[in-house]
Amino acid sequence: MGEYYKWVNIDKKEYITPRDFGYGNKFWESMHKDSDPLHALRALLADEWRGDRVLWFGDEMRVTEHFPNEAIRILYAQSVDFGYPGDAYDMILDTYRNVSCLFKEAEEDVREEIGYYIKDYLELRRLEPYNEYGIDLEHPYEGLFLKTGRRYKYTINHTKKVYYSLDETDILFQNNTKNDFSDPLPILMGYGRVTEPGEWLGDIIGVSDSRPEGYLLLKKLYMDR
Structure with missing residues (x-):
């Protein structure tokens, strides 16, 4: 599975x-x-x-x-x-x-x-024990589907004072070949059986289209370890 x-x-x-x-x-x-x-x-x-x-x-x-x-x-x-x-x-x-x-x-x-x-x-005439989406049965769709996801230029680790950009940071495999299709954020923030705990696990992460002043741009990030 x-x-x-x-x-x-x-x-x-x-x-x-x-x-x-x-x-x-x-x-x-x-x-x-x-x-x-x-x-x-x-x-x-x-x-x-x-x-x-x-x-x-x-x-x-x-x-x-x-x-x-x-x-x-x-x-x-x-x-x-x-x-x-x-x-x-x-x-x-x-x-x-x-x-x-x-x-x-x-x-x-x-x-x-x-x-x-x-x-x-x-x-x-009964409900499941937990209301997954937290809906009001009288108005089940009120307030839903109003947001739109988007890509930001910079992904920022405010705890470590570093950031990366998919346009400026080289996303690499361990053999140093480039990966042009993946985002490393799940690896950085992951906790599970199939991965080591991420280096950004539990840190405060933000996003911005403006370069964060006083933070270090990560030149390389790896998609595998």
Whole structure:
């Protein structure tokens, strides 16, 4: 089956999932630099998720109390409150809100999912235990599908004071051949079975079309280790 990933905001308790944008949820399946999920992520980092800690989080990795990264320790504490210590992925599914529904690019798939939710309610007069998209049953589509994802020129790590640009940074494989189609952000922010913890895991990440003053431009980034 493989490991499945979501972009998870541990501060807002929200996430987006590539599935809702018509992409696969495995580690590499939405890594194209112009994929809708990555454009949606950057729109959130510029706005609602500005200053929050965000991870590319896989469903086959448990979290631990003593992991040397604060973001993972926060997820562990949340999983303890949920009642299943270490099982962060199920905790996210049952307690976080899926905000893919904010995006026009996800409308087709999300409308279908919300339709199933409403159908179950009307036919069975009961709801699933968790309202994934946080909808109001009286006005289920109100406020949804209004945002549009976009690409920004610079991806900025405010914690480490560095940044990269897909136009200026060489994106490389370990054999130093260029990769002109992928974005390294999932590798930098990933936590899961199929990858080592990302170098930017738990850092504050932002985006901008203006070059950040006083920050270092990364000349090279690698897509594999």
